[in-house]
Amino acid sequence: MSEEKKIVGFEAPIYFKYSYTAGGATTLFLKKLVEGRIVGQRCPVCQGVYVPPRGSCPRDGVATEEEVEVAHTGTVESFTINYIPIPDGAVDPPFVSANIVLDGADLSFMHLISGIPHNQVRIGMRVKALWKPQDEWKPSMTNILYFEPLDEPDIDIDTLWDKYKNA
Amino acid sequence: MSLILILILFGINTKMRKVGVVGYEQTPMLRDAGAQNEVELIMSVVHKVLKNLNITQRDIDFTCSGSCDYLQGVSFAFVDGLNAVSAVPPIKESHVEMDAAWALYEAWLKIQSGQAEIALVYGFGKSSPGEIREILSLQLDPYYMSPLWPDSVSIAALQARLLLEKGIVTEEEMACVVQESRRNALNNPNAQLSGDFSLDDLISEPYFVSPLKKHDCSPITDGASVMVIASEEKAKELHKCPAYINGFDHRIETGQIGMRDLTISTSVEISAKELNLDSKNIQVAELHAPFSHQQLILKKALNLSDNVVINQSGGPLAGNIVMTAGLDRIGAIFQQLQFNSIHCGLAHATSGPCLQQNMLVLLEDS
Numbered sequence: 001m002s003e004e005k006k007i008v009g010f011e012a013p014i015y016f017k018y019s020y021t022a023g024g025a026t027t028l029f030l031k032k033l034v035e036g037r038i039v040g041q042r043c044p045v046c047q048g049v050y051v052p053p054r055g056s057c058p059r060d061g062v063a064t065e066e067e068v069e070v071a072h073t074g075t076v077e078s079f080t081i082n083y084i085p086i087p088d089g090a091v092d093p094p095f096v097s098a099n100i101v102l103d104g105a106d107l108s109f110m111h112l113i114s115g116i117p118h119n120q121v122r123i124g125m126r127v128k129a130l131w132k133p134q135d136e137w138k139p140s141m142t143n144i145l146y147f148e149p150l151d152e153p154d155i156d157i158d159t160l161w162d163k164y165k166n167a
Numbered sequence: 168m169s170l171i172l173i174l175i176l177f178g179i180n181t182k183m184r185k186v187g188v189v190g191y192e193q194t195p196m197l198r199d200a201g202a203q204n205e206v207e208l209i210m211s212v213v214h215k216v217l218k219n220l221n222i223t224q225r226d227i228d229f230t231c232s233g234s235c236d237y238l239q240g241v242s243f244a245f246v247d248g249l250n251a252v253s254a255v256p257p258i259k260e261s262h263v264e265m266d267a268a269w270a271l272y273e274a275w276l277k278i279q280s281g282q283a284e285i286a287l288v289y290g291f292g293k294s295s296p297g298e299i300r301e302i303l304s305l306q307l308d309p310y311y312m313s314p315l316w317p318d319s320v321s322i323a324a325l326q327a328r329l330l331l332e333k334g335i336v337t338e339e340e341m342a343c344v345v346q347e348s349r350r351n352a353l354n355n356p357n358a359q360l361s362g363d364f365s366l367d368d369l370i371s372e373p374y375f376v377s378p379l380k381k382h383d384c385s386p387i388t389d390g391a392s393v394m395v396i397a398s399e400e401k402a403k404e405l406h407k408c409p410a411y412i413n414g415f416d417h418r419i420e421t422g423q424i425g426m427r428d429l430t431i432s433t434s435v436e437i438s439a440k441e442l443n444l445d446s447k448n449i450q451v452a453e454l455h456a457p458f459s460h461q462q463l464i465l466k467k468a469l470n471l472s473d474n475v476v477i478n479q480s481g482g483p484l485a486g487n488i489v490m491t492a493g494l495d496r497i498g499a500i501f502q503q504l505q506f507n508s509i510h511c512g513l514a515h516a517t518s519g520p521c522l523q524q525n526m527l528v529l530l531e532d533s
Binding site: 010012014016017018019020021022023024027054055056057058059060061062063 | 201202203204206207210213214224237239240249250251252253254255293295296297298301302305309310313314
């Protein structure tokens with residue numbers, strides 16, 4: 001007598017196609033990246049500058065319409081050393097990803113840190129964007145290869161975080 | 168078990184708080200809202216409703232939204248929606264992966280339980296970017312039905328075929344529903360589809376998914392809506408003519424469409440009895456029927472007389488913002504109650520295939 005074969009699963013794949021709409025703010029940001037510029041938006045109420053812009057300020061629930069170009073330099077707010085490979089294999093582990101606040105912005109975003117031994121990366125460290133060659137620019141965050149150290153004194157962490165309290 | 172307990176508790180404590188609708192706004196219903204994203208759509212109506220009531224998000228005790236992440240194809244898209252309201256410092260907030268009419272139900276319960284006095288409810292949906300007919304297949308039974316990908320229009324067509332073959336409705340009656348919807352929609356500035364069409368013209372249109380013609384199906388629509396409700400005391404402060412929610416009933420039938428009679432709506436019949444609708448002088452009704460034949464099923468289940476004006480806004484056939492089309496029915500009744508001659512209206516919201524879930528909301532001006 002053969003043993004009853006149990007069904008433990010079945011495949012029901014789901015595929016959907018979407019025509020994704022980035023929205024006004026993200027479209028602006030991506031277009032400016034093609035020009036090698038980093039552009040955010042300012043909240044008319046709290047005056048906070050969002051980079052990348054989302055089109056609205058979640059704190060005040062209003063549209064952010066004023067465009068603000070920010071510097072390509074910034075400060076490391078936090079970082080991690082990653083030992084796990086990422087799906088597209090664009091970067092070999094270990095690599096450093098960091099939350100970076102650009103000068104002129106009030107919100108950090110994530111990018112890579114390189115050009116420095118991993119054990120020397122620190123919170124408050126000053127960094128600047130290293131861009132790909134101009135002929136490779138497209139509407140993508142990958143136009144910036146990574147952020148590399150800037151020869152400037154570190155920013156005191158409390159000063160950095162005061163920004164949030166005051167904003 | 169806990170559900171039974173809740174029902175008993177409600178049975179004992181029959182003293183319900185009176186809650187009124189005090190504000191409602193809807194974006195224009197568009198086939199394609201283009202580059203406007205969901206947050207931008209929601210923000211436009213939230214700002215308008217708060218401004219009209221002369222309040223801010225700080226006056227809102229509870230915020231609840233209804234939406235479906237599959238429409239955007241983005242996980243946790245509903246959290247992004249919160250960027251449209253002022254949610255910092257943190258607010259009390261919730262979400263239902265349902266039509267915003269169910270978000271209203273949650274907000275209403277919050278006020279009933281004394282945890283809120285004023286609540287804001289919003290719903291949003293852009294159906295244009297994705298494949299809405301196929302996306303709706305995901306609400307079906309995941310083992311037996313979803314893998315076959317029966318789309319929403321095909322399933323509704325099965326129901327329409329049953330009605331026609333059994334002689335319960337005629338194609339002419341279905342065309343009448345469409346004709347009336349298009350005509351009523353001429354007075355609705357937000358409507359997507361409107362116009363004056365002859366019955367002959369409608370009947371001679373080709374089949375889309377037989378026996379349904381394209382005009383028997385609600386259109387693909389982008390948009391957002393918002394509603395503010397409040398306890399009686401607050402409602403009187405905020406609005407000169409609130410629409411009081413004097414009845415709320417929600418029932419669910421089996422999701423297996425082969426296991427129920429698709430030509431009737433048992434859940435609506437029970438709800439109508441529960442709300443004692445036959446004793447009410449209902450003047451206007453807004454029925455969430457995404458397909459013309461479903462309006463005929465609902466009218467019968469509700470035992471509505473021919474004097475009742477159905478879907479004065481044009482209803483879902485004139486524009487169907489998936490995930491807020493149910494709330495829009497309630498909003499439309501709120502707007503109709505602003506006229507001195509209208510005192511009592513009924514709103515209906517549905518969810519699932521072939522009117523699987525139904526909610527009735529009885530609204531009165533006192």
